[in-house]
Amino acid sequence: MTRRALPRALGSSYRSDAMGNVGETSITCAVCGRESRQRQVRGTGPAGPPDLDLRPGETMRSTMAYWLQQCPTCGYAAPRLDEAGEPIPAVVAGGPYRALLAEVSYPPLARRFLCRAMILEETGELHAAAEATLQAAWVADDTRKADLAREWRLTAVALFRQGPAPDLEQQVRIVDILRRAGEFGGAAAQASALERGRLPEPVDRVVAFERRLIAAGDVRAYSVASALPPPAARPHVSHRGPTPGIPLTRGSAGGGGLFAALRRLFRRR
Structure with missing residues (x-):
């Protein structure tokens, strides 16, 4: 059976676009027993570095609705x-x-x-x-x-x-989540707690980067690549804005979490 024929044999319809293969199938709700048509992603193209809070890069970012x-x-x-x-x-x-x-x-x-x-x-x-x-x-x-x-x-x-x-990865993400919420005092306190321990490289660079953003009162989104120069820190393409300061989801991150993404990027430096 060909790959194209397989979805029809499974009773599903598919479309292929920049996000990957989005399948549509009938599914029965386990709570109420009613059947409905639902979509789900069956694979995406290569994803760029996630944001520091693990929001995935494209192409996975565009699949949130599924x-x-x-x-x-x-x-x-x-x-x-x-x-x-x-x-x-x-x-x-x-x-x-x-x-x-x-x-x-x-x-x-x-x-x-x-x-x-x-x-x-x-x-x-x-x-x-x-x-x-x-x-x-x-x-x-x-x-x-x-x-x-x-x-x-x-x-x-x-x-x-x-x-x-929270494990170490979650603690680092909490710094970014609090900073993005404008809770700079809480973000700084979380960063200080992390710095009292021995942070592995390049996690220490991420925390230092967050420190600079906190000091600048910057609430914008940055990718993990921004924390690892070179190249110089750049804004996330979808989050440019007029805020003064430094210029600009586990599972959903598309690569095993923050530390995995950092290791991949760090090896390229």
Whole structure:
């Protein structure tokens, strides 16, 4: 069977574009039992360096709308709608979840990530809930909802800290998340706590770079490449702006996390 014929044999339709292969298939919701058509990404092209908070570079950045499926009947949000643990139907049926679904002031895609975050928080997966909340903040960035982006970043930090003790990679990311939220005092305190330990290279360069951004009052997004000169630090192409200062998602980062991305870039220097 040819590769082109395979999707038809599986009962799915596909389209190929700059983002990769986006598949569409019928799937039955594990919460309400209703069937719907859902899209998902079946591979992307090469991705550039992620941002310091692990928002992936292109081409993966453009696929955020397909990272989660959401049932149009009950509102359940998950990577796959046909999978749901025992506590999840009660969460989806609960008042807070229904209220979130009805919150029209939130961008629809952000609301989907927040729905997933609520499910994860209620089932005790606090770090995963933090990741989903951070992803909602990325959507708020893209839709110019600065107040919501700040609120959701601070919520993500709280969830990281409420769960198991954050590992070193998460602690470094928290510095960036707090800085992006404009919480410069908290970001500086987190950086100081990291600097009291022995930071491996090139992680020490990232923390030093964050220190310079904090001192400049800079809340803009930077890729991990910006923290590792040469070349000189440059702005993220999608986040240029007039803010004075230095010139300009694990899983979703497309390469094993912040440290993996840093190691790849550091080897090229």
